Every structure is written in structure tokens, then in C-alpha cells.
Amino acid sequence: MAFTHFNKDGLAKMVDVSDKKITARRALASGRIYMKPETVEKVYANEMKKGNVLAVAQVAGIMAVKRAAELIPMAHNINILGSNITFIRGNDYIECHCEAKCEYTTGIEMEVIVGVNLALTTIYDMCKAVDKDMVISDVMLLEKTGGKSGDYKRGEERHG
Numbered sequence: 001m002a003f004t005h006f007n008k009d010g011l012a013k014m015v016d017v018s019d020k021k022i023t024a025r026r027a028l029a030s031g032r033i034y035m036k037p038e039t040v041e042k043v044y045a046n047e048m049k050k051g052n053v054l055a056v057a058q059v060a061g062i063m064a065v066k067r068a069a070e071l072i073p074m075a076h077n078i079n080i081l082g083s084n085i086t087f088i089r090g091n092d093y094i095e096c097h098c099e100a101k102c103e104y105t106t107g108i109e110m111e112v113i114v115g116v117n118l119a120l121t122t123i124y125d126m127c128k129a130v131d132k133d134m135v136i137s138d139v140m141l142l143e144k145t146g147g148k149s150g151d152y153k154r155g156e157e158r159h160g
Contacts, residue, residue: 020105025146029112031139039131061085061119
């Protein structure tokens with residue numbers, strides 16, 4: 001498959017999607033932030049001095065979905081129809097899921113990946129005073145629907 005983000009001179013370009021069909025699109029991404037079990041406990045007990053960690057991270061992730069095109073040079077501005085951030089508690093991690101929907105000529109995968117990253121980075125920021133050993137990892141696209149390339153669902157053997 002040829003890369004589409006280069007012009008005839010080999011320089012970066014934004015792909016022209018004006019001839020593509022508008023379709024309903026949805027994407028889901030996830031990622032984890034690993035931390036000490038006592039940090040997870042403090043987050044869920046709402047004991048962090050900076051406030052409600054998950055509420056702030058949820059808003060940050062949704063805001064990031066809406067601003068992905070400002071951060072990724074060749075991403076298109078798309079009209080987000082809906083976005084949601086959810087968290088799953090683990091013993092030594094918090095897992096973030098970001099879902100978003102649009103109706104457009106290009107996909108929404110980058111938006112959900114940026115949403116996960118910023119939600120997890122916000123958790124890091126709000127918890128760093130008590131746990132500097134946190135690690136953000138495993139950020140990945142889980143599913144996407146719509147568009148010319150069709151649907152995608154990550155196989156169970158590749159995550160979790």
C-alpha cells in the first residue's frame with residue numbers, strides 16, 4: 001500500500017478527501033496507566049489533592065478528541081457527533097477507553113487515540129505528587145467502522 005501523505009516532490013501534504021463518500025464512522029481506542037496499587041486506591045477514593053482525577057481526565061480526553069486536528073499536522077478537522085471516555089479499575093492500573101462518532105469523508109481513529117493519550121496524561125499529572133513511577137502504555141485502536149477500508153476490530157490475542 002502506498003503512502004498518501006506525500007506530494008509528487010516527496011514532501012508532506014494533507015490528503016484530499018473531497019471525492020470520498022460521507023459515511024457514519026465510529027472508533028474506539030484504549031490505553032493504560034500503570035501505578036502503585038495505593039495510588040489507584042487514592043484515585044478511586046477521591047483522595048488526590050488536585051481534585052477528582054477521573055472527572056478531570058474524562059473532560060480532558062473529550063476536549064482532546066475535539067482538538068486532534070490541531071495536534072496532528074495532516075489530520076482533518078472533522079465534526080464530532082459524540083465522544084465518551086470511560087475507565088476500568090485494575091489492581092495496579094487504570095484503563096481508559098475513548099469512543100467517538102462522526103459522519104464525514106475520513107475516519108475518526110486519530111481523535112480517539114489522542115483522547116486516550118490526553119486522559120491518561122491528565123491522570124499522570126494529577127497523581128505525580130504521590131507516584132512518579134507511573135507508566136502510560138498499551139495505547140491502541142480497538143475498533144473502527146465506516147469508510148472505504150471497512151470495519152476493523154483488533155483480535156483478542158493482540159491485547160488484554
